[in-house]
Amino acid sequence: MGFDLEALREAIKTHGTVTRVVIAAIKGSSPREVGAAMLVWEDGQSGTIGGGTLEFQATEAARLQTSQIKLTHHALGPEMGQCCGGAVSLLSEVYDLEAVNALDSTIVVRSAKDGDMPLSVKRLLASARSQGIAPEPQLIEGWMVEPVHQPTRNLWIWGAGHVGRALVDVLSPLPDLAITWVDTTQDRFPDSIPPGVTAIPAAKPAALVHHAPRSAEHLVLTYSHNLDLELCNRLLSHDFRFAGLIGSATKWARFRSRLAALGHSPERISRITCPIGDPSLGKHPQMIAVGVAAQVLRPARQNDLKKDLSA
Known part of the structure; x- marks a missing residue:
């Protein structure tokens, strides 16, 4: 699983501005794993973060999103109609073609809050690049780290x-x-x-x-x-x-x-x-x-x- 730049770029070319919603973190059980993502535009979407009420609500929120990037937390359970019983954090980001072209081509790193990159993130990136090994998608101190997907x-x-x-x-x-x-x-x-x-x-x-x-x-x-x-x-x-x-x-x-x-x-x-x-x-x-x-x-x-x- 990784950040699919090509799919995002193609969606933007076809549909215009696109919001990407990715599972940034989970606690307990979840319908999908960290790194699972969907793309949402005005009248459609592709991919899935697990379906059900979580995905429905996240899709509706993505279409109304005005901020460039947003991190939200959701408890799964009876009130959401999900049987997983865990909790997920979702990172939602609005992209146009200029924003996509500005992304790193190997590892995408961003934060929903202001501030300098934490030392823990810097160490992870340095280790990944020195060893040539892509890191797992993960949320570290509010910073989302995702390797850019490459077909294997x-x-x-x-x-x-x-x-x-x-x-x-x-x-x-x-x-x-x-x-x-x-x-x-x-x-x-x-x-x-x-x-x-x-x-x-x-x-x-x-x-x-x-x-x-x-x-x-x-x-x-x-x-x-x-x-x-x-x-x-x-x-x-x-x-x-x-x-x-x-x-x-x-x-x-x-x-x-x-x-x-x-x-x-x-x-x-x-x-x-x-x-x-x-x-x-x-x-x-x-x-x-x-x-x-x-x-x-x-x-x-x-x-x-x-x-x-x-x-």
Whole structure:
């Protein structure tokens, strides 16, 4: 969790002035964690701080806010219609594009009260920057410290057909994914590309494989079996953290044979996962996307990725 500068910038470009409401601190149980945030504008909002009465009241207050920044405290419980029983502190800030562009690009620090930055905050920032480790979102002596969010995973989606589009719809809102989306021509992509997704039309998509980080994850689901095979061949020669191929067991048997003929060992070929998703969910593009997304995001996969990153 971190301060999503890009989401805030895009919201301001689309809606004008935006108020960002973030959970700054909690006591006891809370519907969301410290750092969870929502963006509120005149006739809409995005994100969530936990829903229910807390979010409703915070949204209404954000639309009426006149001060640049405000720190408020809220007891959860029967009187608010929340069952958590704890308490939360909310930091609400009004932003326009100039204010966003003035923010630090790595760690955002601000206070709702006047006064010099406390020594405890200075020490935290110095330690984080010297060690290159982002601090956890936290409220210290009235000062809110949040690392600027940076996606931790590079995901390349090869193919902008029905399943590719469904996958992008499902995965693009997730903040930890930086998605690169590749297909052969611009007209194969939808007119509107979600924020945070880089769409690349390329007459020869496989030629882009060498531009992908070796730590990237790949989902191969183009309109062409020949192109799928070429992408698998290039990926095996390039390296990757994860590669999944859409298809049946029969398709994968044929691909294994052809990839072996291209000089790849059985051990190397086995690094590609096929089929992907959950066939029991059905063949509707959205069902395939749900199954594939679950496979990519399930906790076991996350543990594997963490091991890879620490190796």
